[in-house]
Amino acid sequence: MTERVVIIGSGPAGWTAAIYTARAELNPLVIEGAVTEENRLKGTLPLGQLALTTEVENYPGFPAGDLTAYLQSALEASRVPYRDPENPPETITGPELMELMRQQALNFGARTLTDDVVQADLSQHPFVLKTLGGQEITALALIVATGARANYLGLESEERFKNKGVSACAVCDGALPRFRNKPLVVVGGGDSAMEESLFLTKFASKVYIVHRRDKLRASRIMAERALGHPKIEVKWNSVIDEILGDDEQGVTGVRIRSTVDPDRTEVLEVAGYFAAIGHTPNTDFLKGQLEMNEKGYIKWTRPGRTYTSVEGVFAAGDVADDYYRQAITAAGTGCMAGLDAERWLAAKGFE
Numbered sequence: 001m002t003e004r005v006v007i008i009g010s011g012p013a014g015w016t017a018a019i020y021t022a023r024a025e026l027n028p029l030v031i032e033g034a035v036t037e038e039n040r041l042k043g044t045l046p047l048g049q050l051a052l053t054t055e056v057e058n059y060p061g062f063p064a065g066d067l068t069a070y071l072q073s074a075l076e077a078s079r080v081p082y083r084d085p086e087n088p089p090e091t092i093t094g095p096e097l098m099e100l101m102r103q104q105a106l107n108f109g110a111r112t113l114t115d116d117v118v119q120a121d122l123s124q125h126p127f128v129l130k131t132l133g134g135q136e137i138t139a140l141a142l143i144v145a146t147g148a149r150a151n152y153l154g155l156e157s158e159e160r161f162k163n164k165g166v167s168a169c170a171v172c173d174g175a176l177p178r179f180r181n182k183p184l185v186v187v188g189g190g191d192s193a194m195e196e197s198l199f200l201t202k203f204a205s206k207v208y209i210v211h212r213r214d215k216l217r218a219s220r221i222m223a224e225r226a227l228g229h230p231k232i233e234v235k236w237n238s239v240i241d242e243i244l245g246d247d248e249q250g251v252t253g254v255r256i257r258s259t260v261d262p263d264r265t266e267v268l269e270v271a272g273y274f275a276a277i278g279h280t281p282n283t284d285f286l287k288g289q290l291e292m293n294e295k296g297y298i299k300w301t302r303p304g305r306t307y308t309s310v311e312g313v314f315a316a317g318d319v320a321d322d323y324y325r326q327a328i329t330a331a332g333t334g335c336m337a338g339l340d341a342e343r344w345l346a347a348k349g350f351e
């Protein structure tokens, strides 16, 4: 069977495109990603980057309030993310928001496949997709909403200590026993670095932020929260030279180097290192098939539309946006891609 619309990706862009195309009775198939160790390490498990965050304070429609009863009524019991009854989150969390979006799409008839697309042939129509699980799927219209993943610095010592104290996701790994009551370090100066550092203060005895400049990139509200926290200390004008440790203990420290005086180094004794230095779009499986910018983000080819360089292929969310990168903008462009695909199919006579 040739699918009318296939949506690749299961973040806010993917589910919003699914809600719109399902309500348009296009019977969309959402390929939501595979649950593999490789995807866990890369941060590309189903439900995307929001599933790796804590409270989401800036998604409209969710002011502070206890959402526990609502979540229990909206979601299947097995898919309600855990909430500490003694200390419930003050608003919606990323994993909860994603489960709600997924459920909303399913309620309108969207179908899901828990698998990764590893190869795409967009040179023929219908488009042909091959999955990690060995399936071949053909589609009349495609919405790419595969998002982006966190970057690492690329140090050999980062590779060596992955899963042994090196992480790019404080929310996923921060509560592990190895990090409890120990000093930790976060590298980066953006909102992610602030968010990760603040989250880690719950467990760590101290959190260093290592930033290469003397000014943060983060939004003022996040920067002020981090800089005002008694457990956080910023090492300005510094880069990570190497992560130190051994096979038995994992990470035991980092050597940082001054960007002002490169001869000056300092060792910070830490039990964990968290990278928060930006993102790379998940477009490897589309290389050579679609126009992308120099960083690998898919190019939108018509102003104000989600069209790409291949007719019938639309892109939504962070995979095509290295500028706003917000949950709400991803959902917005997911809606646009759903409508663009629906209208394109109708215009081509594919009912």
Ligand code: NAP
Pocket: 058, 153, 187, 188, 189, 190, 191, 192, 193, 195, 212, 213, 216, 217, 218, 219, 239, 276, 277, 278, 279, 323, 324, 325, 326
């Ligand atoms: P970002 O804003 O691009 O910041 C990346 C940071 O990493 C920058 O400070 C950058 O330094 C540093 N960096 C990059 N490459 C580096 C390298 N090789 N060595 C050392 N430092 C390096 O990325 P982000 O913080 O992940 O945020 C991405 C988007 O998500 C933003 O739009 C942000 O607002 C949003 N976001 C929002 C929230 C929130 O509102 N709660 C939370 C997380 C993310 P320079 O500053 O020197 O370039």
